[in-house]
Structure formats: structure tokens, C-alpha cells
Amino acid sequence: MTKLPLAASIVVASLLFCSAVFASDLPGRWNLSVENPDHKVVTTLKVEFTDRKATSCMGGEWKALKIISLTTQDKHFFPVSDPLSYRIENGKLTIGRNEICDAYLWLKGPLIGASVEGAYFSLGLEGSTPLGYFNLNQAR
16 A cells, blocks of 8 residues: 555544544533524523434434423524434534424534534525524533
């Protein structure tokens, strides 16, 4: 094997390993807050990331998110009564409602240690619409 294909193989293997590490790096309980566009917290949840396969209209490997507790000022702002699922891909965490096809509501941000900050948005046939922001931190 020449140096270039060997180097490329090492890079690919490293990326695959990183994805596997991230997938198992969400132990315990996490605090999730979902904010409106003005950064006002509307919904807070305590969640656990499971290894259970989730139902999803969207492609990819989605796993079930277990809600431990929640409070919300507007039950229509974030779909707390719908099943939620998550996936980790390329170092980014996506949490969302994925069982209602073409009416997805997602939280997405880079997974960095014990916290994630990112965007809350809808995704469907007509494109994407920003809805707010979110913060996720490991519970103590």
C-alpha cells in the first residue's frame, strides 16, 4: 500500500471511530432547554439518550430519546407530546420529531464535550424555517 492510500485509510478509520465514540458518549441524564428566536426559554426537559431504535421517516440511524421530566410555557412550540429521537453524525447531534413525515422539527448543533448549543428549526417539503435555539448540558 502506498503512503497516500494508507494515510487516507487512517483518516477514514479515525472518522468512523470518532462517530462511534460520540454515539456512546451520552450517558446519564441531560438538561435540554428550547428557546424562542428572542432567546427566551419556552420548554425545558430532562432527557436520557437510549440505544433503542426509533421510528423515523428520515433516513439514517435514529435512536429514541427518553423524556424524564418537562415544563413548557407553550405545548405547541416544541413537540413534547410526540416521540422524539436523535442521531449523531459527523460530530453533530440532531434531536427531533421524525415520525410525522415532511413536518420535521429539529434541534441541531455540534457535540462538544458535555454540552451542545444549536438551532431549532422546521424542515419539510418547502424547505427549512428557523424557530429558535437550544442548549443541552449534562445533568449533575
